[in-house]
């Protein structure tokens with residue numbers, strides 16, 4: 181363990197939840213079963229399964245799932261021998277009903293996600309999860325967009341509701357290593373509970389930022405094999421596992437087995453490529469919610485405008501998760517302005 185760590189690192193694999201954005205929520209039950217079997221065999225601690233926008237996300241606004249997420253959660257639980265199944269819930273998108281259903285199907289942990297200034301809406305879901313006997317963690321999205329002081333205030337609210345950890349969630353992949361360091365350090369100094377970190381790789385900093393977070397004492401860490409996640413994806417789990425191994429930090433995962441899952445099972449599911457391309461780079465550069473990428477690309481085609489212009493505008497407007505409808509408005513407005521100029 182490193183000098184700041186008082187607990188072992190617990191890894192949550194998010195390729196079946198954050199990665200749901202990258203496959204437009206089209207995972208099949210067999211795909212989920214295969215991935216979970218592989219991850220469980222490699223010793224991954226938690227495997228998150230839900231629609232990309234969390235429980236209840238299958239809507240016209242966020243994208244319809246091919247298969248009902250409850251069926252996928254049930255299948256994942258069925259495949260796990262040691263790993264625990266986690267779910268994500270954004271209050272208002274997911275409700276108590278979905279939380280109870282996921283729990284009855286065997287999900288053992290929920291991450292209650294709110295925008296970084298809206299922690300107060302997580303109270304009842306955190307309480308409910310604890311009452312059900314689930315682990316309940318807070319997830320402060322778009323953490324780059326608020327001051328450290330605000331982040332501390334919001335994290336403390338989640339702690340007061342009973343959260344057992346709070347994550348600095350870099351939804352836009354916009355945080356620089358020094359900004360990760362100051363956020364994790366501040367939360368570690370201000371909270372009694374564990375601190376977590378969730379990265380996106382839009383500026384190619386996900387592994388470096390995750391290591392920085394660990395150095396500052398974060399013990400709840402997210403990764404996605406082959407970077408399968410929104411935008412340029414998350415911290416590539418198998419790469420992180422190799423780096424941690426080189427650093428002498430044992431997280432109890434079989435590196436070769438994890439590499440094989442990445443190569444043989446998850447790789448073939450990836451529709452495009454998770455390399456950093458102009459769209460995902462602009463997400464990190466302009467500080468835009470990573471799951472907006474595919475929506476912006478579609479809107480760009482529909483209105484014949486450059487998706488980068490849409491994303492930059494959304495960054496200026498400080499759009500937050502849940503405001504996906506703004507993407508079409510912005511694209512339509514840009515198209516109108518282009519016509520006026522022409």
Ligand SMILES: C[C@H](O)CC(=O)C(=O)O
Nearest residue numbers: 198232233321350351471
């Ligand atoms: C619902 C989002 O996709 C949650 C997340 O993974 C993030 O904000 O990043």
Ligand SMILES: [Mn+2]
Nearest residue numbers: 198351378410
């Ligand atoms: Mn994410």
